[in-house]
Ligand SMILES: NC(=O)C1=CN([C@@H]2O[C@H](COP(=O)(O)OP(=O)(O)OC[C@H]3O[C@@H](n4cnc5c(N)ncnc54)[C@H](OP(=O)(O)O)[C@@H]3O)[C@@H](O)[C@H]2O)C=CC1
């Protein structure tokens with residue numbers, strides 16, 4: 354663990370395994386109660402100094418950190434693949450995507466403007482200041498072990514906050530490697546902290562402590578709700594990036610080749626383990642057979658294998674329970690009339706073939722529960738109103754995609770879909786300068802863009818009588 358600028362151990366450890374092979378690749382300490390108090394104390398003390406630096410001074414630290422991550426991207430990507438499983442080419446892409454948040458926020462922080470507002474009284478002046486909120490608790494998931502951290506740390510640090518990061522127990526090594534380069538960049542002690550151990554102990558301590566002013570969480574909706582309730586005890590500001598169940602709609606006037614390419618990209622990235630993966634594919638009945646034929650042809654080309662093998666397109670699922678959950682969705686679909694066009698089988702332990710199922714009904718598990726695996730369920734639809742209603746019929750509201758060549762349809766459907774992120778003929782919308790986040794039970798707040806910076810500041814109103 355990295356606490357107050359030092360590498361800290363404990364007597365108890367937990368192992369980290371490679372999901373592709375099951376082998377142990379490392380171990381991390383299990384934090385104690387005493388160390389929880391130490392890390393919160395360190396972050397609180399550091400906050401009072403860190404916030405006094407100019408944003409330009411803070412940005413300079415982020416710039417050095419960015420340069421070190423860029424220089425060591427291959428090393429970080431390799432560790433990421435070994436603990437999370439994604440193909441090395443995807444892991445390297447994630448490291449650069451993660452670094453883009455440092456690159457973007459080290460500059461955006463310099464535009465953290467306040468404002469003056471005219472008063473109705475001659476003798477009064479109204480001043481609005483933006484100030485850092487304080488100590489931030491960041492709890493992150495295993496599917497993007499680098500990007501889900503920097504997407505929080507970059508805006509938090511440049512705004513003047515200090516941060517305590519709890520990475521997922523399955524992927525802590527990437528977080529600790531990022532901290533190593535943050536340390537080498539000279540980030541002052543106590544500003545950046547990475548702790549590991551029992552999530553409930555860590556969560557309870559961070560969320561009950563009034564010195565922690567903000568929770569930023571990325572993970573499942575179930576855990577997000579629990580943490581939000583815990584944060585209420587001390588009225589912490591919360592940002593929640595939760596589950597998704599993205600509809601992917603192919604209209605009759607779509608460019609089918611683009612739609613097939615987009616569906617492959619959105620569905621099978623990270624073996625389908627992303628919160629914005631296409632989870633329900635709706636194809637207009639008039640182009641269904643053409644789409645299915647081309648889509649299956651392309652899916653069959655995907656190669657499954659250890660992420661360290663440069664030929665692999667699809668790595669393992671994170672663990673056996675994840676694989677079993679996906680398999681149960683496939684089984685449910687088949688039992689209710691779904692037709693398997695390819696895949697559906699376990700290749701080895703955590704490896705599941707990329708699977709395409711047609712004749713899918715909206716009541717099936719695969720169409721109502723987040724899949725988080727390489728399964729593409731395809732349903733047909735007759736008209737625009739029908740498919741928009743079906744697409745919106747979900748407690749989730751994170752990402753949605755649709756393919757059309759019609760400008761008027763693009764506006765109509767974009768305005769009707771109840772999702773925070775909409776890809777129009779685009780299956781890969783995520784980028785540092787745009788706001789990422791969902792509606793409904795997909796979360797609260799945004800990450801990335803200037804909206805993401807606002808999550809780490811308080812707006813102070815100063816009324817002056819001269
Ligand atoms: N909206 C978005 O941007 C994203 C959403 N997600 C969603 O996350 C889920 C997959 O990620 P996954 O890691 O399994 O999600 P989880 O919600 O199970 O875990 C997320 C993080 O929360 C921690 N955690 C779990 N329980 C507690 C607790 N009681 N107190 C404190 N921390 C706790 C976990 O720790 P531990 O590892 O020790 O269990 C982990 O670090 C999917 O639903 C996916 O949709 C994932 C990525 C991005």
Ligand SMILES: O=C(O)[C@H](O)CS(=O)(=O)O
Nearest residue numbers: 496497626627628629783
């Ligand atoms: O966990 C996720 O799904 C990521 O937030 C998706 S992305 O930002 O890498 O696209």
